[in-house]
Structures are given as C-alpha cells and as structure tokens.
Amino acid sequence: MKQTYDVHVEEFIPLISPEALKKELPLSEKAEKTVIAGRKAVQNVLMKKDDRLLVVVGPCSIHDEKAALEYAQKLNALRQKVEETLVVVMRVYFEKPRTNVGWKGLINDPDMDGSCDIVEGLRRARKLLIRINETGLPAATEMLDPITPQYIAGLVSWAAIGARTTESQTHREMASGLSMPVGFKNCTDGGLSTAINAMIAAISPQSFLGIDPNGRSSIVKTTGNPWAHIVMRGGRRPNYDSVSIMEAVEQLRDKKLAEAIVVDCSHANSKKQYQNQTTVWEDVLHQRMNGNDALVGMMLESSLHEGNQKFTKDLSELKYGVSVTDACISWETTEELLLSAHKKMLARHKAA
Ligand SMILES: O=C[C@H](O)[C@H](O)COP(=O)(O)O
Numbered sequence: 463m464k465q466t467y468d469v470h471v472e473e474f475i476p477l478i479s480p481e482a483l484k485k486e487l488p489l490s491e492k493a494e495k496t497v498i499a500g501r502k503a504v505q506n507v508l509m510k511k512d513d514r515l516l517v518v519v520g521p522c523s524i525h526d527e528k529a530a531l532e533y534a535q536k537l538n539a540l541r542q543k544v545e546e547t548l549v550v551v552m553r554v555y556f557e558k559p560r561t562n563v564g565w566k567g568l569i570n571d572p573d574m575d576g577s578c579d580i581v582e583g584l585r586r587a588r589k590l591l592i593r594i595n596e597t598g599l600p601a602a603t604e605m606l607d608p609i610t611p612q613y614i615a616g617l618v619s620w621a622a623i624g625a626r627t628t629e630s631q632t633h634r635e636m637a638s639g640l641s642m643p644v645g646f647k648n649c650t651d652g653g654l655s656t657a658i659n660a661m662i663a664a665i666s667p668q669s670f671l672g673i674d675p676n677g678r679s680s681i682v683k684t685t686g687n688p689w690a691h692i693v694m695r696g697g698r699r700p701n702y703d704s705v706s707i708m709e710a711v712e713q714l715r716d717k718k719l720a721e722a723i724v725v726d727c728s729h730a731n732s733k734k735q736y737q738n739q740t741t742v743w744e745d746v747l748h749q750r751m752n753g754n755d756a757l758v759g760m761m762l763e764s765s766l767h768e769g770n771q772k773f774t775k776d777l778s779e780l781k782y783g784v785s786v787t788d789a790c791i792s793w794e795t796t797e798e799l800l801l802s803a804h805k806k807m808l809a810r811h812k813a814a
C-alpha cells in the first residue's frame with residue numbers, strides 16, 4: 463500500500479491543553495482587572511464614548527522577557543502620567559508573519575535556535591502576559607496561528623490581524639470569536655478592501671474548525687466580534703495622509719462600518735525607516751487635533767534601544783533591548799512623543 467497521508471510530515475508532538483496551561487499559570491485577580499479595564503477602554507475609544515487616543519506601543523517582537531518587562535515597567539509609569547488623554551496598550555507580539563522565511567517569534571521558537579519548542583513558547587508567552595497585566599498595563603498582540611488564542615487570549619486587550627493574513631478566511635473567522643477588539647491591517651499593497659471585507663466577516667457569526675479549551679478539535683460557533691476595525695499601515699505608498707484617511711472613512715461609511723481608524727506609524731507608513739514614525743505620529747496627531755475624530759488610535763514600534771540587529775542563534779551576541787525583527791524607535795523618543803501629545807491634547811481640552 464502506498465502512503466497517502468502525511469507524506470511530508472516528520473513528526474506530531476502533542477500539545478499541552480489550554481486548560482492545563484491555564485491551571486499551571488492562572489490569571490491573577492490583578493491581571494484580570496487590567497484585561498477587563500483595558501478592553502473596556504479600547505471599546506469606548508472605538509465607539510467614541512471616550513475621546514482619548516488609543517496608543518498601541520512596544521517592540522516589533524518579544525525575544526527577551528527581561529527586556530520586555532523593563533520596557534513594560536517604563537511604559538506603565540508613562541501610561542499613568544498620560545492617562546487623561548491617552549489609552550496606552552503595550553505591543554507584546556509573540557507571533558511574526560514572515561514575508562518568506564525567518565524567525566517566527568517567541569511562541570514558535572522560544573530558544574531561537576530552530577528547535578521550535580512551541581509548548582515552552584506558549585508557557586513563556588502566558589507567563590510574560592500575566593506579569594505585564596499584573597503591573598496594570600494592558601497588552602496587545604497579533605493573532606497569527608488560530609490555535610494560539612485559547613492559550614493566551616484571556617490576557618489580551620487589543621489584537622491585530624496582520625497585513626499578510628487579513629484576506630484569510632481562517633483569520634476572519636477566528637477574529638469573529640475573539641474576546642477583545644480586533645484591528646485588521648490593510649493588505650501589504652495598500653488596498654483597503656481586504657480589511658473592509660475582513661471587518662464584515664469578523665462582525666458576523668461564523669462556524670469553523672478550531673480547538674476547545676480542552677484542546678479537542680471542535681466545530682467553533684461564534685457570535686461575531688462587534689469591535690472589528692481597520693488599521694492603516696501603508697502599502698506601495700504611505701496612507702496616513704488626510705486624503706487617504708478621508709477615502710477610508712468614505713469606504714467604511716459606504717459599508718455602514720464603524721468610522722474608527724487606527725494608524726500604524728511603522729511598516730509601510732514609515733517606509734520601514736524607524737525614524738519616520740515620528741513624522742507619521744505628528745501628522746496624524748495634527749489631523750486628529752484639527753477635528754478628524756475618525757482617527758481613534760496610533761501604533762508605534764518602539765523598544766528600549768533604537769534600530770534593530772541581525773537575528774543570530776548565538777544569543778550572547780545579541781544587544782540588550784534591541785529588536786531582532788523590524789527596527790524600532792528608542793524608549794527616549796517614545797517617551798517624548800507620548801508626553802508631547804499628552805501636553806498638546808491637555809491644552810486643547812483646557813482651552814475648550
Ligand atoms: O512586523 C514585522 C515584519 O514587518 C513582518 O513580520 C514581515 O517581516 P519580514 O519581511 O522581515 O519577514
């Protein structure tokens with residue numbers, strides 16, 4: 463008999479069940495409070511019941527928990543200083559969608575050596591999310607693998623579906639069942655229609671295949687996610703300018719979708735030059751302060767230290783607090799941007 467199944471599969475390694483991992487690393491009361499408050503704040507911003515600006519800020523990817531916690535402590539202190547005007551959520555990205563091949567993030571390969579111990583990756587991701595939420599700082603992540611949410615979604619206040627997966631039915635279905643607001647990036651060429659179609663799919667009830675909390679493969683039936691929105695990240699050219707934003711608002715209005723836009727200051731909006739994030743940030747802030755209330759949030763890729771470094775399997779060669787994926791702005795620049803936006807928005811409020 464010829465083999466017809468699993469011709470290219472080398473091995474199946476059973477996973478721990480989501481329930482077993484949750485039992486091993488339970489959600490503390492403090493972390494749970496942060497998630498509930500974080501989601502509520504983001505929802506209110508999206509509904510424009512809260513006129514603060516959502517800021518999703520943090521490293522392109524997490525590869526070193528020590529540096530991530532140091533960053534989280536600094537960001538949490540800053541969050542408290544600016545909370546009157548900004549809703550700050552930390553980017554805690556564990557899953558990286560690659561253009562072709564490359565390190566796929568801490569969950570997929572926590573030891574960064576190709577051993578791909580995903581059980582350990584899920585454990586380390588959950589542990590870090592608990593610690594960050596326990597400080598009072600809410601977390602954001604990209605949901606890439608449809609199995610992952612059962613392990614960590616309870617600790618996430620905002621999620622993204624990335625530019626490379628917004629067109630995927632699997633990701634739209636997954637988003638329809640996620641418990642937190644989900645932002646869909648426009649696709650890599652800059653077209654908005656994939657993100658708009660994704661929003662329509664995600665707010666609708668869906669039935670699809672997934673896993674339940676016990677890890678059993680299941681038919682998942684969802685009610686739809688009312689908090690789906692668009693994240694403009696640029697494409698062939700940047701799309702944060704006022705004309706592009708107006709076009710997006712018209713397309714959202716046409717489909718009777720929420721006119722709430724988050725602008726990603728990085729990726730194609732920065733033309734992948736991390737220093738350009740400052741220009742995008744200032745421009746979008748200016749548009750918002752001039753009355754464009756469709757602009758509800760911004761995203762920044764920021765780390766303890768600016769730039770990025772080549773991925774290397776010899777971890778001793780890595781510089782502390784520097785991205786191993788996309789280049790980031792430094793902590794100092796991040797602090798400056800958030801504090802100056804806070805001051806401008808506060809002055810505006812007072813004048814009004
Ligand atoms: O945000 C990160 C990257 O832009 C994305 O994961 C693609 O990365 P790559 O083009 O380096 O593979």
Ligand SMILES: C=C(OP(=O)(O)O)C(=O)O
Pocket residue numbers: 522555559604623624625626647695726729
């Ligand atoms: C991969 C990311 O973005 P995009 O999907 O827009 O490329 C990201 O934000 O890390």
